[in-house]
Amino acid sequence: MGAAPRVAQLPRPQQSTSHNSSKLTDLRVTGWTDDKEMPRLIQFLERHSSRRSPSVSRGGVPQKMIKRHKVVGDVLTIHVRPEDVPAFGKINGFQFMSAHGGQKLNIMGTGIRSNPSNDSTAPDKEVSAETAKTTALFIDFLERRYDASMKLLTLSDMAADEKIKESGIFDNPSRQSKLFPVLMAILERQLKTTEARREAIHSVTLSNNGLYNLDIVKELAYTLGHIKNLDLSHNNITSTKDLEAWKNKFRGLELLVLTGNPLETSQPGWEQEIIKWYPRLRLLNGVQVRSDAQIARLDRPKETPVPSQTGAWQDADKIAENFLLEFFNGFDNDRKGLMHKYYDNATTFTMSVNAKARGGAGDQHDRTPWDSYLPLSRNLKFIQGKKSRFLRKHRGTAKIEKAWTQIPPTRHSGIGTDKFSMDCQSIQGLPDPTGQYHAVGGLIVTVHGEYEEHRTAKGANEIVRRAFDRTFMLGPGGSVGVRVVSDLLCLRAAGGVAAWTPKDPTEVPAALPVLPASADILTPEQEAMVVHVCQATNLKREVAIQCLEAGQWNLEAAAQLFTSQKDSLPPESFN
């Protein structure tokens, strides 16, 4: 398959050296009978080939296609420039109208597609006999090199193979370059489907082939792209560039051997490059480069994260909890008092407005204008001026207080309920206001939720809601032992689809473990408890189960329940 176009390309390298007629290619034309018609035949060939030649400039002085010709017997040999060979290939088989009737012309020579064996003027039958011989040679080669039990194809040290040597393929560099494509083509003929090849061959060895790059073996990736193990050891590969033809091929490759190549020393860091190319590569030169778990992750179905209700809460001393309860109450009712309790002259406050939230509720977002918020907003995506940015950052109680007076009255209701999402993490390296230490530990608290605002801007008198994301850095110090180091507030349009609340009521996870409702599905332990209770109390089985269920399957709790209620139980409850 891959061999045919290659043949037509072969003369190319000569092009650059032979723009003059110094190196012409010989083509042999047969199929004609009367040499008296030679001038007409030459004219015929000239006319048809020139139309198909890229080198004949249109409109210029026409160049002769056939530089020289001679007739020997019934063979006309023409000398043409190598770049014109394809044009003659195209007119191969044309009908020449001689005085004796139509005659099919046969053109042969290097670069003419229908006749790959360039040194033979023999008819088709002999050619196919030679092809069959070559095919047989390769099939034999493949059979000798294939180990069915290991599912291994050994293509190492090919030049040393006795039978291939005999065939003379390695005597001629152009034939040598064709060897591999032909080999792959024959392999595809033997094992027709990808599945068959996948089943039969797991590993390929290409060691000791003196490869400088992959030019002559690159077809392997097309025919046997599924293999898991590949050995390229003891070749002459000096850089990963030489292997680029196989970059991102062999998606299932697990083992690769590149030992004995100059690459190992000439390109530090080559391993990283190679590991990237093959996502499932586990062993490179015998060294484990990925764990099984890592590879397994590639194949497992990708997940989409589901927002979680529970918060990350590292707040052993309830510092953050107390702070938040007090903060939002204070922010709604007494901003000044709040400020002087938790803020000081080193505290910073910044606010940014996200006025075009595209995600979430999207078009359904409340479109309440941002009024007096915008002059405070330090959203770096919109505020580009360096000075403007800086002026929208507020340090110290005086400046923060001034900023806060520009924020309309707010009401944060339902703190601590699932209307809000709150996370608290411990953090190191906050500044120490006393200057005693370089850094002190603290808490980073993030809160997300919505608040209501009494909007009076532009003559409005309405309650609107806004969504916010607020980050506090809490450190030790201040009058109450906790101070705000940094307060970063982001505001968004409210969309009413808070992600931390379940999107569908049926998805609410049960808060308590679901208890078995009927006796049919009691666990063995529960069954034993029921028997025990029945014996001890003489209760009927169903009543005993009810009693145990009410006591959360705790024997003592159930016993207490029984003693407190046994007098009110109807007699039919007992056996």
Place this chain on the structure above:
Amino acid sequence: MGDAALTPEEHAEFLLDLVACAAAEAFTDSYYYTLEKSRDKISSFYAPKTVGPDNTTPSIAWNSILYNEGSSFQEYFEGLTHTHFELESLDVDVLNPKFLPASDLLGGSNNDAEDHDRRMSIAIVVTGCVRLEEPLKGPMREFAETFVLIPNREKQLPPKPSFEKGWHQEWLIQTQNFRFTEWGATEVGDAKSEGTKVPTGPRNVFQGRNQGVAKHFAAAGLTIKGKGKA
């Protein structure tokens, strides 16, 4: 807003803010690109795990799950579907200008009063939208994220770092908190038509009436600037 000239103290603060803003922009560009396109490099953004004097470790809280190291977070993230993040707001604050002791700074002056622009820790807050599952069609949620970045002790930076050539891990993530803040409209599509989305208070009377350019202006909250609009 005081337009008066900055005091020397404010000027020093201003210079730190310049670096912090540039760092925040370069960092977020690079980080969110990496989350989307080269997840194998995620862990390179994280500081090595440390245990503080009070026995606490800084953590990565992503969607309420805590990770102690960049590598375990990367491992988790590699198992996720397509993600495409777009930032809608960005803000930054200098947390501790002296985070890195002067003596630990590579190429520094070893003077505690100097080199704050290379020794500081910074806090970055981001809000934006994230497309999940598949490009263009997948659900798009809102998210909010907070990062605390600390200087990378192994990098030697020139004074007044500028990040003109992109982000090269000059600072590393010490602490992080990510939250989805709103479900995607398509994910709650059913719920919406059933009226689960109950608006509190009177709605903006212009809702749904703004089309074309006006719609985008309204979405950007810019209608207040148009005097003709009332």
